[in-house]
């Protein structure tokens with residue numbers, strides 16, 4: 001199987017699963033965190049479910065073994081164009097479909113059930129390519145998005161620290177749907193801005209160069225607004241509860257202190273994160289997108 005087709009399948013598999021979550025009224029990336037990595041002979045998919053429904057949707061999807069829709073394949077192609085900063089030409093559409101079908105018919109295996117095995121990628125005979133990639137740097141542009149909470153109370157900032165992951169996921173989800181954006185990095189920091197606590201999340205992404213910063217801001221805002229739906233509010237609340245029992249929350253607590261002087265325990269944050277406070281925080285956010293100059297590695 002050509003690597004490019006396997007890579008398309010990896011992206012299509014993830015998008016198709018997320019579409020099913022969206023059809024159930026959920027923000028896919030908030031409900032479930034999924035990522036993939038493609039090698040010559042193996043595709044790895046890692047997935048974390050944040051609620052029962054997400055795991056049921058995955059089970060049903062795997063049991064069905066359905067071919068990705070054309071919409072999904074188009075999304076995957078465009079998403080990979082942004083990832084590789086290349087234009088993709090489908091040289092042989094029927095061949096691409098038959099290669100994808102072959103991958104769909106190959107069942108996924110749970111890593112925990114695999115006996116030690118050596119996979120010799122050299123032994124695989126190269127198959128004919130169905131797509132062609134051509135590097136085209138000038139057609140792509142990088143943006144940085146800053147999502148900030150300013151002039152908020154200490155309690156709001158403490159809660160926002162924990163919500164920021166969901167906020168970034170919700171923004172990324174909409175940007176993925178609208179522009180098939182490829183995400184390079186994200187991080188969050190609390191800092192003191194003129195003696196006021198300011199919390200900023202940052203997302204780095206690549207899109208086609210026709211996309212404007214205002215398009216990015218509108219899309220991110222629309223995604224974030226979806227967090228206000230009751231199903232998504234419940235996922236956030238349940239995840240905060242689970243987190244308050246997770247010993248790793250102490251490491252996060254130390255980082256809050258390191259960057260901002262803020263100390264707030266996970267159980268208290270969970271108590272503070274009522275629906276009204278979450279709604280008010282989400283509606284106070286400032287979203288700013290700007291072009292990012294790419295420094296090519298020497």
Ligand SMILES: [Zn+2]
Nearest residue numbers: 007011080083
């Ligand atoms: Zn990829």
